[in-house]
Amino acid sequence: MIFLKSVRKELNLSKDIKQTIIPNLTLEIKRGEFVAITGPSGSGKSTLLYIMGGLDKPTSGEVWLDGENIAEKNEDEMAQIRNEKIGFIYQFHFLLPEFSALDNVMMPMLINERYTRKSAKERAEMLLATVGLENKMTNKPAQLSGGQQQRVAIARSLATEPIVLFGDEPTGNLDTKSASNVYELFKKLNRELQQTIVIVTHDDDFAQAAERRIHLVDGAIASDTVLAKNPA
Template sequence: MNDLVVTDKLTRILPETVPVTLVKDVSLTVGEGEFVAITGPSGSGKSSLLYLLGVLDQPTGGTLTIDGQDCGAMSEAERARLRLEKMGFVFQFHFLLPEFSARDNIAIPMRKLGKLSRAEIDERAESLLVSLGLGDHVHKLPSQLSGGQRQRVAVARSLANNPALLLADEPTGSLDSKSSEQVFSILEMLVREQGKTVIIVTHDLEMAARTDRRIHLVDGMLAEAEPAT
């Protein structure tokens, strides 16, 4: 298994009048095709760490390497390109554009990347919807979908550019139990059947136990990193 994500003493401190430490000295490695859960109490730095791993925020100390590339040496444009090409993001709330159909929401990352024609983009978006059980909802607006369906569209959008790494921040946190299971099962399938690397922040310890490994944070520091049980 090749290493996809490597951090060394990754740290994020907010430069307030009294500095606030969000993440401190986190060193970890995540391999290709691995399913990893980040757990910890509220305010422990779970989402802050995920944002650092997704290059959505910049560390104040330590290093981050994604697929062999030193993110600290990149310009903002290079980091944006890295996110677009190699990463997909799923958040607790779907953040779909309300005026766009399910298909057109999924098309947005592909349009930004600019590698496919409009016809190819539409075909891939529709294929992703079909693969996630939403083939009958291609032209529906987010307001015409249930919460679970909207979140599945968000997962499809995260897969638009076929990223190696998916980062999910409490993706089932706003869903009922049935929809939560559907979304989590999709993430499992992406790891087991497609070889994606998935890092998920979750407060649900039952779901965390279904991943390959759990990374537990307390006060921004790594408390344990062990196989899920």
């Protein structure tokens, strides 16, 4: 589903000085995989994730998602691809504070012309039930715990039925218990819905919850390890 070929990413620090974040990386992620990307700070983890998700472009190389080289797409084309095929979860949930949990999850679907308001509401209710918040649908973010807010964000990321779910430190702002609940939720989504998931994390427990762990050092793959399959 995701294939990166000879990807290089440089930053222009000044007219004559460039910083190489990713020197030359080739990587394949198959449909249905649950992959954790780890590595020390500054190793290029988030940059790699944003390149895979079309939020950043490589300096050179190819980035294939579901049969399309998204490195060649313009911003309007990428916006459509992100809305239809990609779900993103960040360390901070970025929920709209004036809207309920239900409204927050409905929002991406109301932007997408495939959904009527009725079908968006029905799917949002189903997703909130999936993440264990069927009794919190009318609550606004301020009325929810940090872990509950992140679960709303996960439900929202699944709203438009993305083919891949990307997470950038999705448990980085949570206490241990809430983080553990999020690990289990990701495992459930991968196991029961065959959702393809790629996360960047410093959390070793979260990395161990995945089926595959890619460790980056200086923008290169230092190790690529297949872990235990999630039990049915």
